[in-house]
Amino acid sequence: MKQAAEPPAEAQPPILSVQAVDKRFGARxxxxxxxxxxxxxxxxxxxxxxxxxxxxLLSILAGVQQPSAGRVLSPAxxxxxxxxxxxxxxxxxxxxxxxVEENLRLFARLERVADPDAVVARMLEHxxxxxxxxDRVEFLSGGNRQRVNVALGLIADPPVLALDEPSSAxxxxxxxxxxxxLGALAGRSADGPNTSVLFSTHHLGEVRRYATRAIVLADGxxxxxxxxxxxxxxxxxxxxxxxxxxxxxxxxxxx
Amino acid sequence: MRWLLLKDxxxxxxSRLLVAMLVVYPVVLxxxxxxxxxxxxxxxxxxxxxxxxxxxxxxxxxxxxxVSQYAQQLFSQVTTVRVPxxxxxxxxxxxxxxLAAVVIxxxxxxxxxxxxxxxxxxxxxxxxxxxxxxxxxxxxxxxAQANLGFSEQIQQAAAKAIDLLLAGGNLSIxxxxxxxxxLSQIPPALHSILAHLPPGAERRQLERISAFANxxxxxxxxxxxxLQTVSQPIQVKSTLxxxxxxxxxxxxxxxxxxxxxxxxxxxxxxxxxxxxxxxHVLIRLVRGLITRERLLVEKAVLSAVCSFAVAFAMLAGVxxxxxxxxSRVGQWLAALAFGAVAFGxxxxxxGALAREVRxxxxxxxxxxxxxxFLALVPAGAVAVGLYDAIRVVSFAFPFKxxxxxxxxxxxxxxxxxxxxxxxxxxxxxxxAGLARVGLRRVE
Numbered sequence: 001m002k003q004a005a006e007p008p009a010e011a012q013p014p015i016l017s018v019q020a021v022d023k024r025f026g027a028r029x030x031x032x033x034x035x036x037x038x039x040x041x042x043x044x045x046x047x048x049x050x051x052x053x054x055x056x057l058l059s060i061l062a063g064v065q066q067p068s069a070g071r072v073l074s075p076a077x078x079x080x081x082x083x084x085x086x087x088x089x090x091x092x093x094x095x096x097x098x099x100v101e102e103n104l105r106l107f108a109r110l111e112r113v114a115d116p117d118a119v120v121a122r123m124l125e126h127x128x129x130x131x132x133x134x135d136r137v138e139f140l141s142g143g144n145r146q147r148v149n150v151a152l153g154l155i156a157d158p159p160v161l162a163l164d165e166p167s168s169a170x171x172x173x174x175x176x177x178x179x180x181x182l183g184a185l186a187g188r189s190a191d192g193p194n195t196s197v198l199f200s201t202h203h204l205g206e207v208r209r210y211a212t213r214a215i216v217l218a219d220g221x222x223x224x225x226x227x228x229x230x231x232x233x234x235x236x237x238x239x240x241x242x243x244x245x246x247x248x249x250x251x252x253x254x255x
Numbered sequence: 256m257r258w259l260l261l262k263d264x265x266x267x268x269x270s271r272l273l274v275a276m277l278v279v280y281p282v283v284l285x286x287x288x289x290x291x292x293x294x295x296x297x298x299x300x301x302x303x304x305x306x307x308x309x310x311x312x313x314x315x316x317x318x319x320x321x322v323s324q325y326a327q328q329l330f331s332q333v334t335t336v337r338v339p340x341x342x343x344x345x346x347x348x349x350x351x352x353x354l355a356a357v358v359i360x361x362x363x364x365x366x367x368x369x370x371x372x373x374x375x376x377x378x379x380x381x382x383x384x385x386x387x388x389x390x391x392x393x394x395x396x397x398x399a400q401a402n403l404g405f406s407e408q409i410q411q412a413a414a415k416a417i418d419l420l421l422a423g424g425n426l427s428i429x430x431x432x433x434x435x436x437x438l439s440q441i442p443p444a445l446h447s448i449l450a451h452l453p454p455g456a457e458r459r460q461l462e463r464i465s466a467f468a469n470x471x472x473x474x475x476x477x478x479x480x481x482l483q484t485v486s487q488p489i490q491v492k493s494t495l496x497x498x499x500x501x502x503x504x505x506x507x508x509x510x511x512x513x514x515x516x517x518x519x520x521x522x523x524x525x526x527x528x529x530x531x532x533x534x535h536v537l538i539r540l541v542r543g544l545i546t547r548e549r550l551l552v553e554k555a556v557l558s559a560v561c562s563f564a565v566a567f568a569m570l571a572g573v574x575x576x577x578x579x580x581x582s583r584v585g586q587w588l589a590a591l592a593f594g595a596v597a598f599g600x601x602x603x604x605x606g607a608l609a610r611e612v613r614x615x616x617x618x619x620x621x622x623x624x625x626x627x628f629l630a631l632v633p634a635g636a637v638a639v640g641l642y643d644a645i646r647v648v649s650f651a652f653p654f655k656x657x658x659x660x661x662x663x664x665x666x667x668x669x670x671x672x673x674x675x676x677x678x679x680x681x682x683x684x685x686x687a688g689l690a691r692v693g694l695r696r697v698e
Contacts, residue, residue: 093535097266109258110544
């Protein structure tokens with residue numbers, strides 16, 4: 001693995017530590033001893049070709065799947081368990097016959113949050129969907145559904161949010177609005193800790209624009225962990241385009 | 256779990272068409288099945304060409320039997336359409352306005368009287384295999400009934416003639432001289448003559464004649480009973496080995512309610528379970544918000560409560576028209592509850608294995624309908640091997656056990672309700688286990 005220079009966030013203690021996580025599906029090796037730390041306020045992009053293990057990694061972090069070997073620790077909140085990580089799967093996981101508000105309230109109750117009504121109001125405000133609160137999800141645009149999907153991942157106020165290709169079904173304008181929202185989540189605020197966001201994507205432009213850190217996976221192996229600028233630099237001179245640099249990097253690594 | 260239950264109730268309330276279909280469809284289907292079982296089939300329309308001259312009779316001894324009586328009995332089981340000629344009858348069969356035609360030939364009476372050549376009817380029919388089978392079985396049954404009735408009349412006429420031969424009297428109607436001595440009167444008459452005859456060849460000759468007359472009179476008397484036996488050689492005596500006799504209409508109620516219970520329970524549970532996967536919510540729920548077991552229980556309970564409520568309402572509603580024993584209501588509730596839970600378990604197993612609501616609903620429907628049909632196939636209606644296979648399939652699914660439990664609860668029929676409830680409880684455990692296996696995969 002090529003290791004880039006230390007990012008500024010590394011000065012803080014990790015809130016999530018992924019240690020030698022390995023996953024096998026029969027004979028197929030989906031993840032090979034993947035290790036990295038997540039620190040507060042980081043926006044970490046997980047990139048790689050199809051079948052690289054991105055979704056498997058995120059679903060293990062979310063607790064949907066168990067690793068074959070290795071472990072995922074939350075040093076800051078060791079007893080939090082799955083509550084340490086919010087999860088938004090690739091397809092919006094919402095009840096389409098329920099309204100935005102009803103979806104949020106249901107999951108707030110299932111998450112046993114202290115004050116479901118207050119959490120619902122906060123999520124509606126964060127997602128900018130207060131005016132659509134009583135609309136059924138089936139009548140929302142793809143972008144707004146994805147906002148509710150992300151909000152459900154945040155409803156228990158986790159320190160880390162895992163998003164599986166959150167922008168894959170959105171048009172450019174909806175994508176921009178989603179990233180504004182996620183950026184605000186990870187941005188520094190005076191009233192509490194920042195949420196770290198891990199997201200998988202195939203849009204390398206988004207990685208360059210919004211991510212503070214990029215993790216490159218290929219065939220289940222972690223090939224790179226550093227900033228987008230460092231990824232461009234790692235691919236050698238002559239290419240300051242992230243997509244080109246990413247392809248060159250994979251080729252150089254034999255993928 | 257209560258939040259998920261409330262959520263499902265809200266979703267059901269907002270899916271009015273689905274709920275209406277879930278309730279109306281099985282109820283209508285169940286009522287149709289019930290009607291089909293409890294009502295006798297309508298009489299098929301049959302064209303009749305009666306070529307016999309009006310008032311024609313068959314001579315049996317001193318009696319005359321009207322041929323028209325035979326026709327009346329023959330057509331008591333069909334709706335007759337009188338047509339004047341065979342050609343018109345054939346045309347009506349071709350057009351499909353009647354299912355068959357029967358031609359009673361002109362020489363029917365003479366053939367019956369002659370006893371040399373059997374009388375023949377001509378049956379003309381058409382239609383598809385089912386119609387042909389219906390017409391043939393109906394006409395065969397009608398012919399058997401008419402033949403039986405006609406032979407009874409002939410037997411009665413023959414018995415009357417035998418009585419005349421035995422008792423004597425005016426037998427001029429069969430061509431005998433008037434005031435003829437009866438066969439049974441000959442032995443006493445000869446006995447009084449023999450008392451005055453001296454021994455010798457004449458006396459021995461008369462004694463032989465007397466013995467013959469005595470023997471003939473006794474045997475002719477017995478032949479009346481023989482005639483009666485021949486006209487109806489086997490009579491049926493029915494004995495029910497166990498339980499109460501179940502009236503057909505209350506059994507039809509049990510079938511109708513069981514079908515409704517099955518459709519609502521299975522479809523609702525399968526659809527509700529598959530919805531969690533189709534909406535991609537399952538992956539979020541099983542992250543620790545709710546265990547897979549509790550999710551299965553929630554779906555099975557919701558469907559069981561809904562199907563139980565509809566089925567009980569059906570039973571209560573039907574009791575206004577069909578006499579049901581309300582003192583057994585405790586057993587009704589037990590049978591309905593166990594059946595509803597078993598169908599719910601089957602439904603969640605289907606829903607857990609299917610990826611989407613439509614697939615789950617289709618699978619539930621395709622599985623339920625043949626199961627109900629198979630459970631209603633009576634023993635002896637199909638080959639032994641096939642019936643054994645049907646019994647195994649029916650045993651492995653909850654419909655037959657529910658039908659038996661409800662029949663025992665409503666009608667006191669056998670087997671006892673206890674064994675059926677144990678069977679249903681076992682099936683519930685098996686299908687819940689299958690559902691749990693199906694939920695191992697969440698995506």
